[in-house]
Amino acid sequence: MKDDLLELLWRGLLETLYMVLWSSLFALLLGMALGVVLVVTEKGGLLQAPRLHKVISTVINSVRSLPFIILIVLLLPLARFVVGTTLGPTAAIVALSIGAAPFLGRIIENSLKEVSVGKIEAARAMGANASTIIFRVMIPEALPALIRSMTIGIIGIVEFTAIAGAIGAGGLGSLAIRFGYQRFREDVLLSTVILIIVLVQVIQWTGDTVAGRIERKRTRFE
Amino acid sequence: MIAIRNLSKSYKTPKGAVTALDNINLEIQKGDIFGIIGFSGAGKSTLIRCLNRLEEPDQGAIEIEGRLITQCTPAELQQARQKIGMIFQHFNLFDSKTVFQNVAFPLKVAGHPEAHIQRRVREILELVQLQDKEKAYPFQLSGGQKQRVGIARALVNEPDVLLSDEATSALDPQTTYSILELLKEINRELNLTIILITHELDVLQHICRNMAVIEHGRIVETGPVDKFFLNPESDTARRFVKIIEYYREQRIVMEGVGAGI
Numbered sequence: 001m002k003d004d005l006l007e008l009l010w011r012g013l014l015e016t017l018y019m020v021l022w023s024s025l026f027a028l029l030l031g032m033a034l035g036v037v038l039v040v041t042e043k044g045g046l047l048q049a050p051r052l053h054k055v056i057s058t059v060i061n062s063v064r065s066l067p068f069i070i071l072i073v074l075l076l077p078l079a080r081f082v083v084g085t086t087l088g089p090t091a092a093i094v095a096l097s098i099g100a101a102p103f104l105g106r107i108i109e110n111s112l113k114e115v116s117v118g119k120i121e122a123a124r125a126m127g128a129n130a131s132t133i134i135f136r137v138m139i140p141e142a143l144p145a146l147i148r149s150m151t152i153g154i155i156g157i158v159e160f161t162a163i164a165g166a167i168g169a170g171g172l173g174s175l176a177i178r179f180g181y182q183r184f185r186e187d188v189l190l191s192t193v194i195l196i197i198v199l200v201q202v203i204q205w206t207g208d209t210v211a212g213r214i215e216r217k218r219t220r221f222e
Numbered sequence: 223m224i225a226i227r228n229l230s231k232s233y234k235t236p237k238g239a240v241t242a243l244d245n246i247n248l249e250i251q252k253g254d255i256f257g258i259i260g261f262s263g264a265g266k267s268t269l270i271r272c273l274n275r276l277e278e279p280d281q282g283a284i285e286i287e288g289r290l291i292t293q294c295t296p297a298e299l300q301q302a303r304q305k306i307g308m309i310f311q312h313f314n315l316f317d318s319k320t321v322f323q324n325v326a327f328p329l330k331v332a333g334h335p336e337a338h339i340q341r342r343v344r345e346i347l348e349l350v351q352l353q354d355k356e357k358a359y360p361f362q363l364s365g366g367q368k369q370r371v372g373i374a375r376a377l378v379n380e381p382d383v384l385l386s387d388e389a390t391s392a393l394d395p396q397t398t399y400s401i402l403e404l405l406k407e408i409n410r411e412l413n414l415t416i417i418l419i420t421h422e423l424d425v426l427q428h429i430c431r432n433m434a435v436i437e438h439g440r441i442v443e444t445g446p447v448d449k450f451f452l453n454p455e456s457d458t459a460r461r462f463v464k465i466i467e468y469y470r471e472q473r474i475v476m477e478g479v480g481a482g483i
Contacts, residue, residue, distance in 0.1 A: 122314035125274055126328040126375075127303035136327075140318040218317055219361040 008175060009191050016171035016199070019089045019161045023096035024154045030097065031104025031153065034060065036134055038109040046120065046130050060102040068163050071099045092169035096160050104153040111145035112138055144211040151207025155200050162196060172196055224250040224273075224383060224415065229282030231268055242268040244439040246282070250417060250432070255409050257430035257447065258419045260458060265439040266419040270385050273417070274306045275299055287382040304332045307376030311388035313368040315360040321347070321371050322356040328379045342378060350374045350404065366397035373404065377414075384408075386418035390425055398422075402429045423462055427451070435459050 034056065040046040041053040063071065072095040076086045079094040115138050123137045139146065165173025172192045180189025229246040232239045242265045250256045260266045271277040273284055275291060284291040286306065294302055315324050322343055329339045347353045350370040360368055369389060376384055386405070390398040406429050409416055420426060426433055426447060433450055435443040435458050442456035454460045 116312075116314070118310060118312055118314040119316060121276055122308070122310065122316075123327075123331075125276060125303055125306070125308040126331050126379075127300040128327075128331045129300055132331060136330075137316060141316060143318060218359045220359075 005187055005191065008179065008188060009172075009195060012170070012172040012175040012192065013195055013199075015089045016158070016161050016173070016196075019092055019096060019164070019169065019171055020154065020158055020199075022093045023100060023157050023161070026093070026097035027100035027104050027153065027157060028150060030101035031108050034101060034105025035108025035112055036138075038105060039112045039138070040130065040134065046133060060105055063099070063102045064106070068099055068160055069167065071095065072164055072167060072169075075099070087168045089170045092161065092164040092171075096157055096164060099160060100153060100157045103156060104150070107149040107152060108146060111142045111149045114145055115141045144215045147207055147211040147214070151204060151211075154203050154207075158196065158200055158203065223252055223285075223287070224248075224417070225283075225285040226269075226273075227283045227285075229269075229272060229279050229284065231272060231277065231279045231281075241439050243272065243279070246439075246441055248434060248441065248444065250415060252287075252415055253409070253413045254432055255405070255416045255418070255430050257426040257433040258417070258436055259421065259423070259426050259433060259462065260419075260436035261421065261461075264436045264458070266421075266436050267387060268439075269436065270387050270417060270419045273383075273385055274303050274308060304328065304379055305381050305383075307379075307381035307384040309369065309372045309376050309384070309386050309389040311391045313360070313365075313372045313392075315368055315371055315375075317360050319359075320356065321352060321358050321360075321363070324360070324371055325374045325378050328375060332379050334379075343374075346374045346378045349377075349408070364397075365393050366400060369393065369397075369401050370404065373401075373408070377408065377412075381414070383415045383417060386416060386420075388419060388421070391420070391422065395424075398425070399428070405429060423466055 037056060038053065038060075041049040041056070043050045043053070045053075066074070072092075075095040075098060076091075078098075079091040080086050082094050083090045085091050119137060119141060120133060123133045128137070161169065161171050162173030162176070165171045165175070166177050168174070172195055176189050176192040179185040180192065226246055226248040229243055230241070231243040232241045246269060258266050258269060268277055272279045273286070273291070275284075275294075279292065282292065286302070289302055291299070291302055316327065319327065325343045325346060326339050329342060334342070344353065344356075347356055350373055352367060352370050352374065355363065355367065355371075360371070363371065372389070373384075384405075390401050393401060402425060405416060405418075408414055409429075416429075418425070418430070430447050432445065433447050434441050435450070435456050437456060437458045443450070443454070443459050450459055451463060451466075454463045
């Protein structure tokens with residue numbers, strides 16, 4: 001074991017966490033907005049607008065059909081415009097957020113769709129307006145499913161950060177490529193892989209725990 | 223009073239338009255318990271859902287306590303709906319909310335102050351005898367208890383009318399009976415108009431004073447409930463009464479005269 005290993009890993013891990021945290025935040029916000037809009041604009045939805053639905057849906061499908069590494073390259077000018085550079089973790093956050101948002105939008109849409117039509121109808125029958133129904137009925141009712149979807153989404157972002165590392169984003173993915181692959185440092189390669197596995201496990205465990213707690217609270221018998 | 227005038231509604235399907243409601247005319251007096259009965263697909267559910275415009279009628283007018291529901295703008299409709307209570311076959315409670323929060327929801331929507339909400343929710347939970355369940359979640363309740371929460375939620379904002387969309391169809395006979403007794407009591411105490419749709423004759427017989435028979439989207443018979451059983455005029459009514467008589471005879475054979483239904 002070379003003595004720079006721990007320092008390399010520590011820096012890589014911090015960069016990865018930094019990217020995952022911020023991109024998750026932005027992608028979740030964007031994805032939530034997309035998911036809600038998809039559900040309510042659907043035919044028969046709360047604020048139905050089938051044409052708008054179609055347009056958003058097509059854009060999401062298009063972005064999702066690009067391999068992520070190509071999407072990053074396409075978004076380089078935007079990253080330069082927003083953060084002034086195309087290199088480093090901060091620049092990667094732009095691409096990561098935009099790249100992950102459509103996927104999150106889709107899985108959030110699916111979670112929200114699970115809320116039964118009857119509950120939404122009951123809220124309409126009480127005279128609730130659209131925003132009350134979205135924020136006080138649909139989202140709370142779907143919360144455990146939403147948290148599970150978001151967990152999948154955040155793990156997807158971890159995966160994306162590793163890919164972004166290959167083209168200058170930094171983080172654990174970059175370590176694995178630059179040291180593990182290009183400089184034959186197997187110790188680095190192996191350690192980064194283990195760290196990424198642990199990171200994904202922690203995220204999955206956290207998501208499961210939070211969703212499970214909410215479900216148990218709602219279904220527990222006294 | 224509730225008046226329905228020349229109400230029509232059709233659905234577009236790939237095979238062409240299907241008429242769900244065909245020129246419905248009805249008047250329901252304040253304080254009445256009015257039953258609408260029909261076989262599946264007759265249009266009874268569409269009719270009751272048109273009353274608060276969960277379904278948009280194609281034509282006609284609906285008036286509830288002087289307010290023309292069919293003329294309301296979206297904002298006015300939200301206001302009007304706050305005074306129309308509705309209960310459902312599958313209860314449609316919010317699983318993410320406790321009994322208390324479910325019942326408080328319509329009051330929050332109507333913008334009442336917190337102190338009023340606290341007092342009013344407790345009051346109505348006492349009326350439906352669920353005061354000890356306010357912290358429970360819907361999953362923790364039996365079907366009958368769920369429907370009691372549904373009733374409390376529908377009544378908490380003091381509506382002018384209660385619409386019941388097959389509210390007892392998912393319940394066992396004993397629970398049905400207790401829910402009907404509760405509705406009767408509420409009607410008596412609050413002089414609340416109740417409109418219910420059902421395919422269960424027992425329900426009609428047990429609590430309704432007046433009724434209408436709906437067949438292929440048309441009202442074919444209307445009047446006091448007694449008349450329906452003594453002198454059924456429409457085809458649907460005769461079929462319903464025949465079914466009852468059939469079972470009555472079966473039971474007489476099996477259990478001796480006087481067993482009744």
